Amino acid sequence: MPLRGTLLLLSALALAAPAQARETVGLSVSTLNNPFFVTLRDGAKAAAAKAGLDLVVLDAQDKPDKQVADVEDLVQKKVKVILVNPTDAAAVVPAIQRANAAGIPVITVDRAAAGGRVAFHIASDNVAGGKLAGALVCKLLGGKGAAVELEGIPGSSAARDRGQGFNEALKAGCPGVKVVARQTANFDRAQGLSVMENVLQAQPKIDAVFAHNDEMALGALQAIRASRKHIRLVGFDATDDAVKAVAACDLKATVAQQPAEMGRLAVEKADQLVKGGAPPAATEFIPVALKLVSSAKCP
């Protein structure tokens, strides 16, 4: 390897080195390749700037193993609090345990962990959000019809909870709407497109689609447009793209989480801990409000 190249690289690293004066909080994000988490990060950054904290953001690129390494590095860096937005509930546990062993408090954001000691869990009530979507689908179809559910990453708490809420709402309040297909598209737009194309091939009649996130909904939208069928589409997250699609009447609605608010609350709780507040004995759940984003002028 060329030494000159190495030196060049090192000077680049030197420029990136932060000032070490203020207290540092770490944030391990599942992926920054999704606008939702970028907004969450921005909310956290703004709150950190306001609280006078340095925020180190590491991107796990949706890889559980990278996330474990990222959290380990934050432990080595001796940050005061670690905010984790897990890629996977089970796989993140060893990382949280390592932070526990180093005496660094952990706050989970948006997705929960299956173990380890977590001071606060900050997330939307996804079951409630799923119920909102289920009730809306029922109303749109007048209580009768065929629905498709595009599921998120199998095993992730968001996919589990949104699916649970949606199906509970249909079962309890809307027996006339049947879920005719239930397929995962892993929260991914490209997979949302291809999975929806396949479902359209398989199902002769579909009246509505509920996607566990907007990325999949927007992917499914392309497939539905190409099929020229009239299918009502409901997403989740209210990303910028999805809100535009709602305004254009392409999406009936999207359940709004408030990622910026999530980031803000997480840093606020972290700031409490940095300033010497004792972590609660058991994980304290801080719910973040949800709302339906829809457009009145659409037919």
Next chain:
Amino acid sequence: MSPARATRREWLSRWGILLALLALGAALSLLSPTFLTASNLLNVLRQISVNGLLAFGMTTVILSAGIDLSVGSVLAVSGAVAAGLAAGGWPAGLAMAAALLSGVAMGLFNGLFVALFRIAPFIVTLGGLTIFRGVALVYTDGRPITGLPPAFDALGNGVLLGVPAPALVMLSFLALTHALLRFTALGRAVYAVGGNEEAARLSGLPVPGVKLFAYGYAGLASALGGLVLTGRLNSAQPTAGAGFELDAIAAVVVGGTSLFGGRGGVAGTFLGAAIIGVLNNGMNLLDVSAFYQQIVKGGVILGALLVDRLVANRKD
């Protein structure tokens, strides 16, 4: 090519890597107060263990003038097999042994197509990458397997005499592979086949057998990586190891092994994996933006390839 000059060139390229690693380490210790602590260095060693294991197997295949793109998928299947059997009540040791066997079997499957049917390794293992990923998804039903016996946690997160267990596994496998390649007839045959297949065949070496061995060994290495990763995550993930082939190939190439075969070794690969690991760790410690991290990593790999090329040209 005279052997003496070849050796000197290898040393030159290996010392270059070592120097680069030391320079990188020195700079990072100036920039970050945490980098040069025993606990962080052990942390890096633990973090490179899975990539190191895959890369040692990859080195063996590349030395034979092949390539194995399926390592990440083999890792996923083996990890899932171990976790599935153990969660289903098998003793942990037996489940792990079965997983290692499954890795060897998948490697031999690749090797069979390369050695006997003479299909290009890139294509064969590209097929393997897809097939084995599918197997992993079928076996796990797309869900993580959890509820593992404590042996897995010990393998992935345990510490023995102050050294993380994954690092011990990697270093033992490094020593084994190094000895195998350098000091056995089989290992020398791998170099011979990769250096000049025709000459190796004419001098009576069983070329297909040597290739089968190389791919089987890569399968074993990937399975070992799968066990360690399953331990580290305390669960087997259906998507584990996606994209790992690229990091493994990068470690091999940065470590000075020629992609054309016959030249290099696992000691260099270890240093290559260490450079990648130190870069990842250092950029995390220094809070370099995640997007720039990828550019820097890619740049380092390209730079290493360029030097490899320049050194080879100077010799010609």
